[in-house]
Amino acid sequence: MAASLFYFFIFPGLLFAATIGAFLSWFDRKITARVQFRQGPPLLQPFYDFFKLLLVKETILPKQGSPMIFLLAPIFAVFGATMAGVFILLPLFNITTGFRGDLLVIFYLLTIPSFSYIIGALASGNPLAAIGGSREMKLILGYEMTFILVIAGVIMKCGQNFDLYTIIQTQQDGSPFIGSISGVILFIVGIFCVQAKLGLVPFDMPEAEAEITDGIFIEYSGAAYAMIKLAKYMMFFILPAFIVALLLGGFNLHGINILWALLKVLAVVLLLTLIRNTNPRVKIKQAINFFMIWMNLLAVIAIVLIAFGL
Amino acid sequence: MGFKSYCFKKSLWVFHFGGASCNNCDIEILDCLTPRHDLERFGILLVGSVRHADVLLVNGIINHHDKERLIEVYNQAPKPILVVAIGACGCTGGLFTESYTFAGPVDKVIPVNAYVPGCPPKPEAIIAGIVKLVNNS
Numbered sequence: 001m002a003a004s005l006f007y008f009f010i011f012p013g014l015l016f017a018a019t020i021g022a023f024l025s026w027f028d029r030k031i032t033a034r035v036q037f038r039q040g041p042p043l044l045q046p047f048y049d050f051f052k053l054l055l056v057k058e059t060i061l062p063k064q065g066s067p068m069i070f071l072l073a074p075i076f077a078v079f080g081a082t083m084a085g086v087f088i089l090l091p092l093f094n095i096t097t098g099f100r101g102d103l104l105v106i107f108y109l110l111t112i113p114s115f116s117y118i119i120g121a122l123a124s125g126n127p128l129a130a131i132g133g134s135r136e137m138k139l140i141l142g143y144e145m146t147f148i149l150v151i152a153g154v155i156m157k158c159g160q161n162f163d164l165y166t167i168i169q170t171q172q173d174g175s176p177f178i179g180s181i182s183g184v185i186l187f188i189v190g191i192f193c194v195q196a197k198l199g200l201v202p203f204d205m206p207e208a209e210a211e212i213t214d215g216i217f218i219e220y221s222g223a224a225y226a227m228i229k230l231a232k233y234m235m236f237f238i239l240p241a242f243i244v245a246l247l248l249g250g251f252n253l254h255g256i257n258i259l260w261a262l263l264k265v266l267a268v269v270l271l272l273t274l275i276r277n278t279n280p281r282v283k284i285k286q287a288i289n290f291f292m293i294w295m296n297l298l299a300v301i302a303i304v305l306i307a308f309g310l
Numbered sequence: 311m312g313f314k315s316y317c318f319k320k321s322l323w324v325f326h327f328g329g330a331s332c333n334n335c336d337i338e339i340l341d342c343l344t345p346r347h348d349l350e351r352f353g354i355l356l357v358g359s360v361r362h363a364d365v366l367l368v369n370g371i372i373n374h375h376d377k378e379r380l381i382e383v384y385n386q387a388p389k390p391i392l393v394v395a396i397g398a399c400g401c402t403g404g405l406f407t408e409s410y411t412f413a414g415p416v417d418k419v420i421p422v423n424a425y426v427p428g429c430p431p432k433p434e435a436i437i438a439g440i441v442k443l444v445n446n447s
Contacts, residue, residue, distance in 0.1 A: 029350070041349040048320040048353055052364070056318045058388040060361060213358030221361040221388040 012089035014082045014234075021233035022046035024269050030238070031273045050229055058223030065125025074220070074227030080112025081234040090241050091165040092251050099164040103151055106242070110197065113231050114140055117216045119208070120228075126220035132215025135284050136206035137198075142291040143196040143203075149299035153182065154246045156306045166250045168250035176249030182305040187247050189273060189299045191220030194239045196287070200230075201276040205284050240268040318364065318390070319444050323351040325363030326359055331370025331409070335397040336431035339350065339367060341433040349437065360387045365440075369396040371403055372419055373411040384420045392443060393422045398429040 007013055025046045033040030062065040087106045090097050099105075116134060121133035157177050158167045177183040180294045197204040207215040220228055244250060251261035282290070328336055342349050343356055357363055360383055372380055384393070395416040398404035405414045416422050426439035 033348070033350060035346050038345045038348040040348075041350050041353055042320075045321065045353050048317045051313070051317040052321045055314050056390065057364070058390075060386070060388050216361070217362075218359045227360065239386045241334055 004172060007086055007090065008082060012093055014078075014138070015080045017082070017089065017234045017237050018087040018230055021235070022050070022236035024236050024240070024265070025233050027266065027269060028273045028276075031270060032277055033276070035277045046229075046233060050226055050233075053221075053229060054223050055224035057222040057225075059224050060219075062124045062219050065219075066123045069123040070120055070219070071224055073116040073123065074224050074231065076116035076119070077113040077231035077232070078227050080109055080116065081231045081238065084109035085238040086240050088164070088245060091168055092241060093243050094250065094251075094253060096165050099163075102164055103155065103162050105121055105168075106164070107148060107151060110239070110242075111140065111237055114197070117228070120220070121216035121218075126219050128212045129216055129218050131212050132208075132218070134204045136216055136283050139203060139206060139287060141197055142288040143193050143295075146189060146291050146295045146299055147193040147197070149296065149303065150186050151246070153186045153299060153303050153306055156303060157182070164245060168245055171249040172252060176247065177181065178247045178249075179310050182302040183247055184304070185298050185302040187243070189295050189302070190243050190247065191268070191275070192291075194243060194268075194293055195272055195275055196291070197237060197239055198272070200272060202279040202282050202288050204281055205287065208281060236269070237265075240265050240272070243268055315398070322364045322392075322444070323355050323357045323362050324365045324438070325357055325383075325387070327366055327368045327380060329368060329370030329376045329380070329400070329416075330373045330406075331397070331399065335369035335400070338433055338436065339369070340394065340431045341397045342436050347433045347437065349440075352440075357365055363387050365443075366389060366391055366393045368393065368395055368420075368422075369400045370415045371399045371406045371409070372413050372416060373409075373412075374413045378415040379418075380419050392424070393420055394424045394426060394439065394443065395422045396426050397431060398427055401425045401427050404429060407428055 009015060023043075023046070026041065026043055027047065030040040051129050062070065068261050084106055087097070087102050087109065091102075099259060118133045121129040121136070154167060154177060157163060161167060161170070172175055178187050205215075212218070217225065217228060221241060248264050250267075251258075251264075253261065326336070326339060342345060360366075361372050366384065368380065368388060370376075384391070393416070396402050399406060400416050403412055406412050413419070424439050424443040428435055431439075
């Protein structure tokens with residue numbers, strides 16, 4: 001019991017994932033600034049933002065809409081991110097959960113933050129938030145199919161194992177899955193899915209700043225918005241970590257290899273940031289076409305290649 | 311200085327309210343966020359929704375139409391919020407003091423924490439104003 005609570009709240013759950021995620025979010029902002037020839041924010045900027053929102057600012061409840069659900073939605077988002085984080089990070093840190101089939105649970109848990117953003121947006125009673133919510137819903141319909149195909153490809157590569165721990169061990173005994181043609185294709189598709197899940201720029205129409213002014217988060221202020229920031233920081237760590245676990249061979253925590261594990265996560269985040277900085281926002285229809293036709297096609301090609309053993 | 315006010319100072323998110331402005335001040339405000347002046351190194355971000363704002367930048371004169379909207383925006387912002395009046399029009403009314411559409415400079419409508427005069431003020435002046443605001447609040 002005490003061990004489970006420790007796993008959920010301290011390591012590798014809430015506290016650890018949020019801290020690392022905040023640093024990664026600083027890394028993202030710093031790289032963005034350097035790409036635009038700017039100086040960028042200081043190292044502790046995400047913590048300042050979070051504590052300012054949590055401790056200083058007032059939380060305003062919208063007059064229309066449902067205040068209870070509006071306030072519960074960010075808590076659900078943090079809960080979903082924590083649960084998914086624990087299930088992803090425990091196998092990554094070589095702690096076996098003895099839970100076979102956790103990949104499917106992770107897949108469902110990873111959608112909880114997006115769904116709670118939608119619920120919160122629709123409960124706020126703001127028309128722009130409703131537009132953002134409907135866009136987020138369409139985006140989820142677009143990328144979830146592709147994401148499950150990526151996971152299916154990894155499961156097939158590992159010999160029908162639904163267990164993240166076994167998948168990581170198989171890669172560490174052999175070679176990482178990315179070292180084959182199908183692995184490279186799955187990595188490309190997976191990166192775009194993560195991009196859409198994180199709501200980064202080519203796929204950020206739910207919170208499009210210029211047209212619907214932060215869309216789904218428009219009514220959030222104060223502590224409720226701090227919770228959303230927390231969920232976003234955590235997702236910013238656990239989704240790249242999930243890609244590392246599925247395709248890049250997981251973490252090896254012996255001596256100097258810790259640095260290598262850190263570099264893998266940083267490289268994935270760097271790739272996401274560079275995609276974000278070099279692309280304009282697409283329309284929701286283009287995003288759905290992109291995932292439904294092209295990314296699904298690539299994922300199916302990868303699965304066929306895996307069936308032929310490539 | 312407490313932890314709370316330190317965090318607040320380090321992360322000011324700015325919401326921009328343009329009154330009946332000639333757009334020169336708007337352009338100078340946007341200049342502050344460009345690579346040359348880069349206000350993000352002080353943690354200052356431009357946000358789209360007033361619910362996320364810590365600083366309300368107001369420029370241009372406030373006419374009778376703007377007055378109700380400015381009061382509404384100010385009431386919708388989560389407190390504590392700092393208000394900065396930018397430009398001669400925001401501070402005093404400038405050229406338009408005698409105009410029949412003029413409903414008073416910004417500080418007649420909502421409480422103002424800092425004034426940045428100039429027509430338009432240079433980005434350096436805006437940054438200096440924000441530094442003074444941060445150090446005195």
